[in-house]
Amino acid sequence: MSSEQLVWLITGTSSGIGRHLTLAALQRGDKVIATGRSRSFAKLADLQAQGADVLELDVTAPLESLQEVAKKAVQIHGRIDVLVNNAGSYSSFIYDTSYSSSTNVFGPLNVNRAFLPYMRERHSGTVVWIGSLSGWRSAPTMGLYSATKHAIRALSQTLHTEISPLGLRSICIEPGAFKTDLLTSDNRASHGVRIGDYKLLTEAVEAHLVGLNHNQAGDTNKGVEIIIDVVKGEGCAAGKPFPLILPLGSDVHGVIKEQATFAREVHYPYLTMSSQQLVWLITGTSSGLGRCLTLAALKRGDKVIATGRSQSFSKLEDLKAQGADILELDVTSPPETINEVAKKAIHIYGRIDVLVNNAGYGEIGPLEEKTSKEAYDQFNTHIFGPLNINQAFLPHMRERRTGTIVWVGSICGWICVPTIAMYCATKHATRALSQALHAEISPFGLRSTCIEAGFFQSNIFGAAHHVTSESRIDDYKELVATTDAQWEAMNNNLPGDPVKCAEIIVDVVKGEGTALGKQFPLVLPLGSDAHGGIKEVCEKTIGQLGEWEDVICSTDFPRVA
Ligand SMILES: NC(=O)c1ccc[n+]([C@@H]2O[C@H](COP(=O)([O-])OP(=O)(O)OC[C@H]3O[C@@H](n4cnc5c(N)ncnc54)[C@H](OP(=O)(O)O)[C@@H]3O)[C@@H](O)[C@H]2O)c1
The missing domain is CATH 3.40.50.720 (NAD(P)-binding Rossmann-like Domain)
Structure with missing residues (x-):
């Protein structure tokens, strides 16, 4: 895609990765259409002051209204080169089915439907999905969030197989814990303790998230520079093949390696169900x-x-x-x-x-x-x-x-x-x-x-x-x-x-x-096909982790001794 000036459209730019990515792309001389939903749209004013175009876009809006936004967006610079599905919500607690699935999965699917026709017409374009470390590891009380991030990786990779013959590409970026507002209470659909059995777990996880909030190891500024490098084939990505997934952060590097080598720990104190009649x-x-x-x-x-x-x-x-x-x-x-x-x-x-x-x-x-x-x-x-x-x-x-x-x-x-x-x-x-x-x-x-x-x-x-x-x-x-x-x-x-x-x-x-x-x-x-297929994915993933290790692990803040 090279160093030509690109036009980006990024969802969820009021804070975090979306905001940093907007500023970094502008600084590289690209055009950015920064979008946000109405309740936080005012926060986009300073992005506009720094050269971004801004549009209101709620990823959970009906397809027809997203198609209207897409039409307007394309009119601004005549094209969209890079669509970034960034808006996301963190929903803790496994049974909350509605919140993050619509923002993290069904929303981006509709956003893609609205923008892909313009990219197909030009036989050029990159779709970037912001996945997560949780797309590989599913922790207690985070089941649904993890499920959406697992799903996103699959959607991005499948989409790539379908659109690459048309000259388009799709990539899933999988950041580890980056310092953003994702874990602030506003962005966390937490419903408190509903079932007594889960009280201890719920409280422990809440305490962990509060502690982690704004203390994450990943430097968002470094992460977004890498995303731009990869999309433009410049800097750390120069000469490397376009990756279909790209983890960012030493934490996610470790987690994926562990999952891909099947080195899963089994914490299972209650083994027996035995041969009783079930x-x-x-x-x-x-x-x-x-x-x-x-x-x-x-x-x-x-x-x-x-x-x-x-x-x-x-x-x-x-x-x-x-x-x-x-x-x-x-x-x-x-x-x-x-x-x-x-x-x-x-x-x-x-x-x-x-x-x-x-x-x-x-x-x-x-x-x-x-x-x-x-x-x-x-x-x-x-x-x-x-x-x-x-x-x-x-x-x-x-x-x-x-x-x-x-x-x-x-x-x-x-x-x-x-x-x-x-x-x-x-x-x-x-x-x-x-x-x-x-x-x-x-x-x-x-x-x-x-x-x-299989x-x-x-x-x-x-x-x-x-x-x-x-x-x-x-x-x-x-x-x-x-x-x-x-x-x-x-x-x-x-x-x-x-x-x-x-x-x-x-x-x-x-x-x-x-x-x-x-x-x-x-x-x-x-099944032998499941064994072979999964092994191949794991080996490819481990190979890619090796090839990109220096890049993946370069986004952490320096460690304080
Ligand atoms: N076959 C494979 O290669 C393969 C591989 C990996 C995993 N799986 C998984 O294995 C599971 C069983 O699939 P299968 O291969 O045995 O296929 P199958 O012969 O088509 O059986 C699917 C069963 O699911 C039922 N079903 C579908 N929608 C339902 C609903 N809303 N409520 C209740 N029942 C519903 C179907 O009932 P109706 O007769 O009413 O439609 C049928 O009994 C699925 O989860 C599938 O994804 C299959």
């Missing part, structure tokens, strides 16, 4: 893995409450004939309905020992073509629905001081495949939620694990189970045609055997068979 509740059992898991658990002598939504409920009859209890449950139902189903389910055997968040489908189509509703639907089935279901069952499990939550993640929690951006984003987010949840509930004797299966035989890519997108934008026609044919061909020709996968999940939960004597895994890939 009661399972599994979502999405009309076909595929859910069905196999139901049969595998029944075969081991366990009880299973198999659930399915109304349109496929009749398919559960033969599970019933084989000993399962069946209940109607659409995971996207309102919380009140889910709570009613939970009550009924617990009543059957007086308890639920294992909850499996399995229901899922694949939302297919290029990121830019996906409507807000389609993006939301995918998150609703894979993330928000399971969160509501967890909330319905966790009080019961906490009361009994025992219980296991199994999340069916995917190889797509690591790899990013064109035309399934939303699927990949939700599966990245699933791992984050499971890990944060485990850290939060393990003190009560509960556990959570994320099974990251591609296995099921209906997931069958016509009834994925939402095919007929190409809506000419630029993506070829991509859609190719990938749709690939999905169809893959269906019924997938390498993994769901029966074997189900047997191992039962082993892991019961600590039997293949899992005997092993520590309960917080993440478990299954």
Whole structure:
């Protein structure tokens, strides 16, 4: 993209990284359209005084109003070269589904939809997403924030695969703890202590965040210079290939290296669930893995409450004939309905020992073509629905001081495949939620694990189970045609055997068979493709960390001895 004068549009420039990036880009001689929402728009006045153009833009606004802003923005200098999805909120507490997901995920998706047509028209442009260290490590009470940042990395990488043939690029910058206003109480959607069991944890995390606020190790001024270098291919980035992700800060360098080498510590004091008869509740059992898991658990002598939504409920009859209890449950139902189903389910055997968040489908189509509703639907089935279901069952499990939550993640929690951006984003987010949840509930004797299966035989890519997108934008026609044919061909020709996968999940939960004597895994890939795919991503990531180490670690403030 070289040292020509660029036109940047940056969201969330009232403070922090957005503000520093605006000033640094101006100083390099670039043009910047600094944007902010109405409540903090006055804070952009000094950016304007220093040469920025300013526009009001709330990333959570409806698409139509973002498209209006995009039109105005493009008129200012005739183009936008760099779009920076920077606005973000920090939402602590795992069950607050609305706040940071709309600001951190659905908002930027709409902003991209508004600006990408102008970039495609010119066959040139860079999209920058500001991710986070939390896109790799999911700490207790930060599950949802981490989930959004995991999702962003997936969205950026998938977007890159879709737009790079058109001359565009996408990068996810993943800063560690930088000195900004992100952790001030205004930007933190904290709801205080709602459940007594979490009181100690909540207070400890609050104290930690208050202590960390404005004491972060990362120097924002240094960080933004690197972002500009990378976008312009100058300075520290000169001669290096454009990276698709770029961590910033020695803290994030360490965390990613640890995650990518699989050197995860397992803090798990309550290992045993043993071979007692367990009661399972599994979502999405009309076909595929859910069905196999139901049969595998029944075969081991366990009880299973198999659930399915109304349109496929009749398919559960033969599970019933084989000993399962069946209940109607659409995971996207309102919380009140889910709570009613939970009550009924617990009543059957007086308890639920294992909850499996399995229901899922694949939302297919290029990121830019996906409507807000389609993006939301995918998150609703894979993330928000399971969160509501967890909330319905966790009080019961906490009361009994025992219980296991199994999340069916995917190889797509690591790899990013064109035309399934939303699927990949939700599966990245699933791992984050499971890990944060485990850290939060393990003190009560509960556990959570994320099974990251490779591609296995099921209906997931069958016509009834994925939402095919007929190409809506000419630029993506070829991509859609190719990938749709690939999905169809893959269906019924997938390498993994769901029966074997189900047997191992039962082993892991019961600590039997293949899992005997092993520590309960917080993440478990299954399938040779998952093993190979995840390993490749980890090795590439570690390679890139090495190649950029001096740059990544150069943004810290000097250490005070
Ligand atoms: N197959 C793979 O290669 C693969 C790889 C990694 C991970 N996974 C994951 O494995 C899980 C199971 O998928 P599968 O491969 O077994 O595919 P599948 O055969 O298509 O099964 C998906 C199940 O989810 C149900 N479902 C979808 N939306 C639902 C909703 N709103 N409420 C309740 N149930 C709903 C479906 O029910 P209906 O019949 O009503 O649609 C079906 O029972 C998913 O989370 C998927 O992402 C699959």
